Amino acid sequence: MIYIFTAVYCEAKPLIERFALSPDGDYPFAGFVSEDGNIRLVITGVGKTYSAAAVSYAHAKFGITKDDFAVNIGTCAGGSNTGGAYIINKVTDEDSGRSYYPDMLYKTGLREHCVTTVSDVVSEEKAALDPDMLWEMEASGFSDVARLLMPPDRVQLIKVVSDNGAEGIEAISEALLERVIRECIDDISTAVDLYLSIPADGEEQAQEDGTEDLFCCSETMRQDLNKLLVYCRNSGRDVPGIISSMRGEGLIPAADRKSGKAALNEFKRRILQ
Amino acid sequence: MNSSGAYFNKQFSHIYVEKKAMDHDETKKILARLPHSEVILIDHYKDIFNRNKQRYNEQKRSRALILAVNGGELVYKGAPVCQSFGNPGFYYTATAMNCPFDCDYCFLKGMYGTANIVCFVNFEDYAAAVAKLDNPYICASYDTDIIGLNSITGQADKWIDFAGSHPDILIELRTKFSPARLTALPNLIYAFTLSPDEICRRFERGTPPLKARLAAVKNAVESGCVVRLCFDPMIYVSGWEGYYGELVGQVADTVGFEGIRDVSVGTFRISSQYLKTMRKQEPDSEVCWYPFDTVNGYAVYPEDIDNKMQSFMCGRLSGYIGSDKIWKWN
Ligand code: SF4
Numbered sequence: 001m002i003y004i005f006t007a008v009y010c011e012a013k014p015l016i017e018r019f020a021l022s023p024d025g026d027y028p029f030a031g032f033v034s035e036d037g038n039i040r041l042v043i044t045g046v047g048k049t050y051s052a053a054a055v056s057y058a059h060a061k062f063g064i065t066k067d068d069f070a071v072n073i074g075t076c077a078g079g080s081n082t083g084g085a086y087i088i089n090k091v092t093d094e095d096s097g098r099s100y101y102p103d104m105l106y107k108t109g110l111r112e113h114c115v116t117t118v119s120d121v122v123s124e125e126k127a128a129l130d131p132d133m134l135w136e137m138e139a140s141g142f143s144d145v146a147r148l149l150m151p152p153d154r155v156q157l158i159k160v161v162s163d164n165g166a167e168g169i170e171a172i173s174e175a176l177l178e179r180v181i182r183e184c185i186d187d188i189s190t191a192v193d194l195y196l197s198i199p200a201d202g203e204e205q206a207q208e209d210g211t212e213d214l215f216c217c218s219e220t221m222r223q224d225l226n227k228l229l230v231y232c233r234n235s236g237r238d239v240p241g242i243i244s245s246m247r248g249e250g251l252i253p254a255a256d257r258k259s260g261k262a263a264l265n266e267f268k269r270r271i272l273q
Numbered sequence: 274m275n276s277s278g279a280y281f282n283k284q285f286s287h288i289y290v291e292k293k294a295m296d297h298d299e300t301k302k303i304l305a306r307l308p309h310s311e312v313i314l315i316d317h318y319k320d321i322f323n324r325n326k327q328r329y330n331e332q333k334r335s336r337a338l339i340l341a342v343n344g345g346e347l348v349y350k351g352a353p354v355c356q357s358f359g360n361p362g363f364y365y366t367a368t369a370m371n372c373p374f375d376c377d378y379c380f381l382k383g384m385y386g387t388a389n390i391v392c393f394v395n396f397e398d399y400a401a402a403v404a405k406l407d408n409p410y411i412c413a414s415y416d417t418d419i420i421g422l423n424s425i426t427g428q429a430d431k432w433i434d435f436a437g438s439h440p441d442i443l444i445e446l447r448t449k450f451s452p453a454r455l456t457a458l459p460n461l462i463y464a465f466t467l468s469p470d471e472i473c474r475r476f477e478r479g480t481p482p483l484k485a486r487l488a489a490v491k492n493a494v495e496s497g498c499v500v501r502l503c504f505d506p507m508i509y510v511s512g513w514e515g516y517y518g519e520l521v522g523q524v525a526d527t528v529g530f531e532g533i534r535d536v537s538v539g540t541f542r543i544s545s546q547y548l549k550t551m552r553k554q555e556p557d558s559e560v561c562w563y564p565f566d567t568v569n570g571y572a573v574y575p576e577d578i579d580n581k582m583q584s585f586m587c588g589r590l591s592g593y594i595g596s597d598k599i600w601k602w603n
Binding site for chain 2: 066089090099101103104105106107112114147148150151152153194197198224227228230231233234235268271272
């Protein structure tokens with residue numbers, strides 16, 4: 001599952017159309033969801049505080065897991081050497097000087113760049129100081145919260161250059177932001193499709209229903225038994241065979257905790273034979 | 274690599290470089306060896322290496338390299354679970370942290386929360402720190418496989434050169450790899466970890482197979498190098514006697530034990546704390562999920578199994594090499 005966070009509706013609109021998202025609910029941040037529920041989009045509002053709050057809220061509301069992706073997609077100002085869509089490999093917050101580094105594991109096909117998050121629209125003077133930098137207003141807030149909640153390979157950012165920071169805020173119209181995202185929508189959706197196709201990490205799952213009852217387990221015994229069953233699964237041990245012979249010998253089901261402990265020791269002994 | 278390999282960037286597609294390491298000669302050499310990698314400047318290696326919630330199993334498919342300057346401790350006293358081979362001044366040092374290979378049982382997975390590899394470029398500081406020690410025995414490849422990484426970092430070469438210019442300092446380079454450079458020096462030990470083919474195949478992903486390791490051992494012996502064989506860690510699996518017995522026979526047949534300085538024998542053991550982390554990272558591992566006993570904070574095989582395995586191996590080896598040359602870990 002993928003959670004997309006954009007600052008404003010005009011940035012979200014091309015994504016909403018591409019992924020056929022429908023409005024979803026009335027939580028504080030406007031939300032959209034795909035028919036199969038695999039893509040959610042949250043409009044955070046402008047600035048790092050709103051962006052951070054939206055991630056936190058979505059995490060709590062939707063129960064985002066470690067296998068889900070949180071992706072901040074938005075526009076940025078860039079120097080004259082920049083243009084199009086970038087996957088971000090370093091986010092620096094201008095106010096605190098702190099940096100965040102997403103894991104760059106996946107072949108999205110996008111070019112890479114670092115980005116600086118500023119608290120106000122970037123001025124011509126500032127942009128001129130570092131003509132290779134990308135500047136925007138949400139990435140550090142998004143990253144600050146997302147990195148606490150999710151693995152670094154699942155926190156990703158895609159930024160599209162909308163202007164060179166020289167024309168000032170008057171030049172940045174909603175139409176411009178929508179247009180630049182729309183121009184890169186194929187590149188962005190290739191990355192989104194890739195994220196959606198990455199399989200989830202395998203979860204440890206070995207407890208066989210009812211096995212713990214056979215040993216009249218305490219909580220500690222239950223944990224030991226579960227670890228032992230993981231070992232059996234991983235090493236291909238014949239648990240049903242051992243259980244059935246212990247049943248046949250009347251060792252299980254155990255009548256009480258004491259005989260359960262003895263039976264569990266015997267079970268372990270047979271496994272390690 | 275499984276079918277999901279198609280989603281991942283190449284190994285070392287990204288190199289994070291500390292600002293203070295950027296102008297270092299070693300950094301320039303390493304970057305020149307990886308010309309297509311994306312280079313990202315960082316303040317401190319821990320900003321990448323120590324991040325929260327990193328996932329070894331995802332990262333290992335596209336490991337990042339981190340180039341840094343180590344301003345902290347450079348040489349450590351040997352740990353009690355590591356063998357000193359009778360050397361009183363036993364130390365180890367880590368010019369690199371983490372390994373390009375992926376052994377199921379590797380303690381590095383328990384120690385570090387990441388698959389990314391740090392390479393400290395200030396070798397001269399390590400060399401100075403080691404040179405100050407009194408008659409030391411230095412293991413230079415504990416927190417990595419320094420020979421396995423040498424084609425990128427060049428650090429094994431540096432230790433070999435250091436050994437050449439410091440004849441009083443005994444250096445051990447431990448590896449599962451085939452060294453590209455073999456230099457015969459009385460104070461330089463090439464220590465090869467050997468495991469049965471079955472164990473290499475099942476639990477030592479990415480490492481050369483036994484046949485290649487035996488060829489490397491043979492090569493080293495024939496080049497006049499000081500060679501140690503490490504049958505450590507021995508891994509408990511069904512039929513282990515057969516596998517380890519065959520291994521000793523294969524060494525005897527292909528290399529022989531005449532040119533071997535000494536051998537080490539040890540069963541798998543690990544800090545219980547590390548084991549907890551490893552189990553999270555290796556949910557399907559037979560080795561990690563073995564129901565170990567805990568003794569003094571270490572997860573070990575039950576005493577009877579441990580004794581049986583070590584005795585068996587020492588028994589087999591003593592048919593070929595003097596027992597004064599066989600070192601057990603406990
Ligand atoms: S070769 Fe050694 S250091 Fe590398 S993964 Fe295997 S056990 Fe760990």
